[in-house]
Amino acid sequence: MALAGKKVVILAADLFEDMELLYPLYRLLEEEVDVTVAGLEPGPVTGKKGHGPVPVDTTVDRLSAADFDALVIPGGYAPDKLRRSPDVLGLVQAFNASVKPVAFICHAGWVPISAHILKGRRATSVAAIRDDMVNAGVEWVDEATVVDGNLISARTPADLGPWMKALLRALEEGEG
Numbered sequence: 001m002a003l004a005g006k007k008v009v010i011l012a013a014d015l016f017e018d019m020e021l022l023y024p025l026y027r028l029l030e031e032e033v034d035v036t037v038a039g040l041e042p043g044p045v046t047g048k049k050g051h052g053p054v055p056v057d058t059t060v061d062r063l064s065a066a067d068f069d070a071l072v073i074p075g076g077y078a079p080d081k082l083r084r085s086p087d088v089l090g091l092v093q094a095f096n097a098s099v100k101p102v103a104f105i106c107h108a109g110w111v112p113i114s115a116h117i118l119k120g121r122r123a124t125s126v127a128a129i130r131d132d133m134v135n136a137g138v139e140w141v142d143e144a145t146v147v148d149g150n151l152i153s154a155r156t157p158a159d160l161g162p163w164m165k166a167l168l169r170a171l172e173e174g175e176g
Contacts, residue, residue, distance in 0.1 A: 004032035006171050009063060010072040011088060011111070012039045012056060017076030018047035019157045020105050021054065024072050027164050033171070038063055040085055048076045061087040065094035070171055075106025075126065083114035093117060096150065101170040103152040105163055109133050112151070122146055123153040 008028055012021060021037075028035045036057045039045055044053030065071070071092065073079065082088045092115040095102050104112060109125035110132065112118050119137030124146045133140045144159040145152065145166050152170060154163035 002031075003028075003168065003171050005034070006031075006070070007034045007036070007068045008070045008072060008171070009036045009038050009068045009091075010074065011060065011078075011082055012037050012045045012054060012074070013078035013081040014045050015048040015077035015081075016045060016054075016074045017078075017106055017157065018049045018051040019160060020074035020076060020108070021047065022051060023157075023160045024074070024103075024164060024167070025054075027168075028072075031168060036063075036068070040081065040088070045078075059087075060085060060091060063087075063091055065091060065098055065100060068095075068100070070101035070103065070167065071095045072167070073102070073104040073108040073111050075104075075108040077107070079104075079108045079110040083111045089115045099150045101150050101152055101167060103154075103163065103167045103170075105154040105159070106156055109138075109153065118151075121151055122148040123151055124155050125153060126156055 038060045039056035046052035096117040106126045113136040122139040145154045145162040152166045
């Protein structure tokens with residue numbers, strides 16, 4: 001397959017939005033992408049709707065953006081935990097500096113906000129954090145999926161299809 005050999009890291013913490021982690025995980029595996037689920041701590045994580053435990057392959061502090069082709073940040077309540085980690089913020093900044101795809105959905109916009117990579121960029125999110133996005137300098141738009149260079153954002157689980165298509169296209173085009 002065209003994406004075999006590509007490497008993607010998915011950030012995970014307890015109370016992730018179940019489908020926003022599981023759908024990308026299995027969709028990427030279906031395309032023979034090498035997926036690493038990275039948590040804040042060793043041990044499995046559980047979704048806010050009870051899916052899990054989802055095994056964590058490694059912790060974020062052990063990762064380097066240089067080893068991956070893209071980063072996926074699921075939403076839910078997990079982004080509020082992830083955004084407090086200097087290791088997570090450093091990783092997000094490194095992916096952005098390397099112009100590698102950073103895909104985030106729903107409340108996951110909080111993570112790139114805290115990493116200070118959104119000012120002057122175009123993106124979307126769940127409406128509940130629209131003010132946070134705008135206050136971070138984002139040109140916020142109400143569209144299913146927004147691609148601005150290496151940033152790939154979506155609003156809610158209803159947008160998982162177009163969001164993943166955009167990420168797969170970015171991986172296929174070899175952005176980064």
